[in-house]
Amino acid sequence: MPRLTTETFGGGDLSWLGSTHGINDARTEILDISTFTAGTHYPNGYIPAGLPVAKVGGVLVPYDATEGTTTGAGILAGFVLTDQKVVGTADFAVPLIDHGRIRTAKLPIAFTAPAAAAKRAATTFVFI
Template identity: 45%
Template sequence: MALITNSTSNLGGDQSWLASAHAIWNGRSVTVDLSKFTKETHYPQGFIPQGFPVTIGEDGLAVPYDGTNLAGHLLNDYPVDAVNATGKIEAAALLDHGRVVASKVPFQGFKAPATQANTTINYL
């Protein structure tokens, strides 16, 4: 799956993926493993966009969603450059409950999961 590039998106953030404000103040903290993301696929504009779906890997770190075990969606844009591309983002905010517009999630081919063992997100 590839990122849907949005030429109007910037570090101010494109919140069109959110279907309501519910839960945005209650995001849980996760550590994002940037070594699992690739520039061409996940952050061609220099940042991982808010709304990006992630999974929690066996090591407890957030990695790109692979179609199984959705953990939620990142609540902020996270800049990535050559310096930190193989590091980690500590205390990234994750939406794991609330309402999301599936067609606006910034990940090409994203479909609302049929089952969600780790979230209580309602997809519209």
């Protein structure tokens, strides 16, 4: 008899998207899971849709919202587009949206749109 397993995937909460603009153009990036904390970034075993990330050394890491940080993790690369299940400790591919409209109040973590132009230089977002 085959070994069957059942796995449930949620659709995720996409209410943080202010429009459909940009979702067809999401690009695939590698997420460095070792830089994320289970209790903070993925308490339910999933990287949530709408999590802001930065790109450092060619991989996605948690975005550092500290306004004075304008290099490395302080430069917003975009937001993870859909929920992503975390399995083990291996890095994995995620869809990244880097332009469009974002409802900041609906993001899965507290987020304030960056004021410094250097922090949003890699993206084109309208924050609403």
